[in-house]
Amino acid sequence: MKQLDAKLKKLRYYPLFGALIYLLFGALWITFSDQLLLSLAVDPQTLSRYQSYKGYFYIVLTAALAWVLLRQRLHFSRSLTKSEYILDQTIEKAAAGIAHVSPSGQFLRVNQELCRLLGYSMAELRELSFQQLTHPMDLARDQALVEETLSGLRQHYSLEKRYLRKDGQVIWARLSVSLIAATDISDTFFVSVIQDISDVKLAQLKLEESELRFRTLLDSMPTISVQGYDEDGTTLFWNKGSELVYGYSSQEAIGRNLLDLIIPEKMQEGVREAVSQMASSGEARHAEELVLKRKDGSPVTVYSSHAVVILPDKKPQIYCIDIDLTTYKQQEAQLAFLAQYDPLTHLPNRHFFANQLEQALKVARREQLQLAVLILDLDNFKNINDSYGHNVGDQLLKQVAEKLRICCRDTDTLARLGGDEFAILIEHLEQPEDAARFAQELLRTMQQTLMLPPDLELSAAASIGISLFPQHHDNVEALLQGADAALYKAKAEGRNTYYYYSDQLTAQARQRLVLEGRLRNAVKTGQLHCYYQPQLEVATGRIIGAELLLRWRDPELGFVSPEIFIPLAESSGLIHALGIQVLQQACVQGKAWLDEGLPAISLAVNVSAHQFSRGELGQQVRTLLAETGFPAKFLELEVTESALMQDEDKVIETMQQLRATGVRLAIDDFGTGYSSLAYLQRLPLDILKVDRRFICNMTTNPDNQQITKAIIELGHTLRFEVLAEGVETAEQLAMLQQMSCNYYQGYYFSKPVPAETFRQLLAQQQGVGVRAH
Numbered sequence: 001m002k003q004l005d006a007k008l009k010k011l012r013y014y015p016l017f018g019a020l021i022y023l024l025f026g027a028l029w030i031t032f033s034d035q036l037l038l039s040l041a042v043d044p045q046t047l048s049r050y051q052s053y054k055g056y057f058y059i060v061l062t063a064a065l066a067w068v069l070l071r072q073r074l075h076f077s078r079s080l081t082k083s084e085y086i087l088d089q090t091i092e093k094a095a096a097g098i099a100h101v102s103p104s105g106q107f108l109r110v111n112q113e114l115c116r117l118l119g120y121s122m123a124e125l126r127e128l129s130f131q132q133l134t135h136p137m138d139l140a141r142d143q144a145l146v147e148e149t150l151s152g153l154r155q156h157y158s159l160e161k162r163y164l165r166k167d168g169q170v171i172w173a174r175l176s177v178s179l180i181a182a183t184d185i186s187d188t189f190f191v192s193v194i195q196d197i198s199d200v201k202l203a204q205l206k207l208e209e210s211e212l213r214f215r216t217l218l219d220s221m222p223t224i225s226v227q228g229y230d231e232d233g234t235t236l237f238w239n240k241g242s243e244l245v246y247g248y249s250s251q252e253a254i255g256r257n258l259l260d261l262i263i264p265e266k267m268q269e270g271v272r273e274a275v276s277q278m279a280s281s282g283e284a285r286h287a288e289e290l291v292l293k294r295k296d297g298s299p300v301t302v303y304s305s306h307a308v309v310i311l312p313d314k315k316p317q318i319y320c321i322d323i324d325l326t327t328y329k330q331q332e333a334q335l336a337f338l339a340q341y342d343p344l345t346h347l348p349n350r351h352f353f354a355n356q357l358e359q360a361l362k363v364a365r366r367e368q369l370q371l372a373v374l375i376l377d378l379d380n381f382k383n384i385n386d387s388y389g390h391n392v393g394d395q396l397l398k399q400v401a402e403k404l405r406i407c408c409r410d411t412d413t414l415a416r417l418g419g420d421e422f423a424i425l426i427e428h429l430e431q432p433e434d435a436a437r438f439a440q441e442l443l444r445t446m447q448q449t450l451m452l453p454p455d456l457e458l459s460a461a462a463s464i465g466i467s468l469f470p471q472h473h474d475n476v477e478a479l480l481q482g483a484d485a486a487l488y489k490a491k492a493e494g495r496n497t498y499y500y501y502s503d504q505l506t507a508q509a510r511q512r513l514v515l516e517g518r519l520r521n522a523v524k525t526g527q528l529h530c531y532y533q534p535q536l537e538v539a540t541g542r543i544i545g546a547e548l549l550l551r552w553r554d555p556e557l558g559f560v561s562p563e564i565f566i567p568l569a570e571s572s573g574l575i576h577a578l579g580i581q582v583l584q585q586a587c588v589q590g591k592a593w594l595d596e597g598l599p600a601i602s603l604a605v606n607v608s609a610h611q612f613s614r615g616e617l618g619q620q621v622r623t624l625l626a627e628t629g630f631p632a633k634f635l636e637l638e639v640t641e642s643a644l645m646q647d648e649d650k651v652i653e654t655m656q657q658l659r660a661t662g663v664r665l666a667i668d669d670f671g672t673g674y675s676s677l678a679y680l681q682r683l684p685l686d687i688l689k690v691d692r693r694f695i696c697n698m699t700t701n702p703d704n705q706q707i708t709k710a711i712i713e714l715g716h717t718l719r720f721e722v723l724a725e726g727v728e729t730a731e732q733l734a735m736l737q738q739m740s741c742n743y744y745q746g747y748y749f750s751k752p753v754p755a756e757t758f759r760q761l762l763a764q765q766q767g768v769g770v771r772a773h
């Protein structure tokens with residue numbers, strides 16, 4: 001515009017210059033042309049002719065000049081009209097809306113496209129300003145840009161804005177504005193180019209909306225983690241759910257490798273391969289349950305599925321959608337727990353107990369074992385619940401459960417059947433009475449006072465019902481019902497007691513437990529004494545030793561046979577204290593007789609299988625020998641064949657320990673068990689004792705005679721010495737002599753006698769056997 005102004009300024013002086021040049025030429029022509037003619041022609045006729053020529057020449061010259069000027073003007077006006085036309089058409093036919101707008105915003109000129117866009121006629125638009133047609137939300141920004149442009153801060157601007165059409169519709173347009181500045185403000189105007197971008201904008205808005213919807217959706221599901229990775233595993237996308245599931249914010253996660261973020265070390269190789277395989281094949285891996293890791297290192301179980309996203313001109317991206325299964329897993333575990341356990345006491349429930357009992361029954365049937373089911377019911381629970389409320393009742397049940405748990409062994413199954421009813425399964429029950437003993441222990445424990453918060457003291461006496469396999473029932477339901485029926489009897493009997501399903505067993509068990517109590521007392525007060533039964537050499541009749549046999553005379557019950565109290569001592573655990581007492585007596589007595597100068601003999605002590613299996617026997621014997629000074633070689637330990645067959649390796653180890661101390665070892669009641677020859681060979685034995693059952697009718701029963709003979713020969717083959725037990729007659733002794741049996745003991749020579757009696761026998765010994773009775 002400025003250039004055009006300058007050009008027009010220049011053109012303004014062209015007519016003046018032309019007129020002055022013409023004036024000068026004319027003046028010179030008038031002044032000098034006649035003189036020139038006079039110098040060329042002197043005669044008037046020629047001069048007159050020349051004058052005419054001069055006139056013609058002037059006319060031709062000025063006509064040519066006028067022609068040039070007129071032609072030029074015509075040319076100029078023609079070219080001006082053409083460019084105006086081009087400009088007009090450019091504006092009019094432009095595919096974008098074009099407007100000339102005054103600095104105040106008034107539309108000065110508008111093209112057809114703009115009229116079409118805004119829905120107004122040209123005349124209507126020229127009456128309006130852009131402010132009137134701009135969407136109120138966009139006006140301030142547009143106005144500010146106008147002002148910045150007018151103030152010279154910028155020469156043009158563009159923006160996306162909304163216009164209000166005449167019909168009220170809103171259209172989106174891209175506006176590009178340039179300022180056409182003139183010296184005179186009235187000549188200053190804006191050229192605005194307005195392009196309809198409604199479609200693009202709408203699509204863009206839709207995209208943004210869908211992106212927002214997508215993001216909001218993803219972010220509003222806290223348990224769904226969506227992560228995007230490139231083919232190397234670098235994190236590209238990390239939604240809010242990922243933050244919550246894995247603990248990394250998106251700032252922390254994006255750009256880092258997935259392997260470092262959430263993949264446990266042992267899975268990294270597999271995941272790396274899976275990611276690159278998905279990227280190269282474009283196929284997603286199957287969905288699966290995975291245990292990944294959180295930022296704090298803790299494991300998190302997720303159900304992970306994948307999608308491979310392939311965008312144009314971009315490398316494939318792998319998206320993982322991980323659903324956090326933590327809550328689900330917890331619920332699952334809780335459900336599994338509730339299906340098997342009681343939520344209050346955390347003990348197994350009836351269902352679990354029944355399953356366990358079913359399994360135990362299978363084993364018991366197969367291995368011919370006994371088992372017991374005890375049902376325990378609190379005697380006054382209802383009263384406690386009614387008087388103190390359910391909360392106290394619950395606390396009480398929890399404490400009772402804990403107490404019962406402490407009483408049970410690892411192999412027992414304790415369950416809460418419901419309410420105040422608990423059940424205990426005892427597997428591998430050795431004797432029916434063991435269940436009663438356990439029941440008594442439970443009753444004792446239940447009687448102890450319980451402290452319930454804040455300061456309530458209560459006792460929860462109980463009743464117990466017991467049923468046994470195989471004695472009572474052989475299936476789960478019947479065993480439980482049997483125990484329940486027994487419990488009912490116990491309750492009817494005045495509570496705080498136990499009952500077996502059968503009355504006979506109850507009576508037996510009670511009797512045994514009474515006896516057990518007396519035995520316990522007898523052990524404590526030293527009511528048990530050792531008797532000595534002489535052992536003699538068959539060939540010479542010389543006393544070479546004695547077997548110590550326990551005798552118990554109860555003040556009320558009288559003499560109680562070892563056949564009764566030894567098994568009782570074994571099942572009650574008293575055997576350990578008793579066993580030590582006998583061993584001690586043997587060592588002390590043996591040493592005393594040696595010191596007295598009596599002939600050196602060996603003293604044989606019966607050792608129970610229970611003492612053997614404890615593994616302390618070797619040490620106990622060593623200590624006793626050291627304490628008493630009794631030589632180990634005179635101590636003999638008798639172990640029954642059945643005891644030796646229990647835990648072979650342990651037994652052999654204990655025997656070797658004992659052997660190492662110098663103690664002699666004898667196998668008792670030989671022939672009653674089923675030890676193999678190979679096993680016998682492995683045992684570090686010195687003496688084999690033939691069971692008295694073979695001896696007692698040996699003279700009348702040829703089979704027993706043969707068996708005895710075979711046992712003696714076998715013993716000798718294995719380089720053991722052989723002692724025959726229970727020799728009652730001279731015939732038996734003679735037969736044993738024939739069979740080359742080394743030693744014997746039995747009523748034929750002497751019954752077990754008190755220590756003093758035996759001492760006398762020993763003292764009397766003159767190298768020949770003397771009958772003691």
Ligand SMILES: Nc1nc2c(ncn2[C@@H]2O[C@@H]3COP(=O)(O)O[C@H]4[C@@H](O)[C@H](n5cnc6c(=O)[nH]c(N)nc65)O[C@@H]4COP(=O)(O)O[C@H]3[C@H]2O)c(=O)[nH]1
Binds near residue numbers: 608751
């Ligand atoms: N009919 C008959 N019997 C005879 C004859 N000679 C001895 N006896 C008896 O046979 C048993 C031999 O003891 P045992 O086989 O070790 O069998 C013993 C032994 O296994 C066990 N026992 C006794 N005292 C103890 C002990 O201190 N500790 C251990 N663990 N068990 C003991 O009690 C079982 C029985 O002991 P007892 O009643 O004293 O019975 C003794 C003894 O009195 C005889 O000629 N005829």
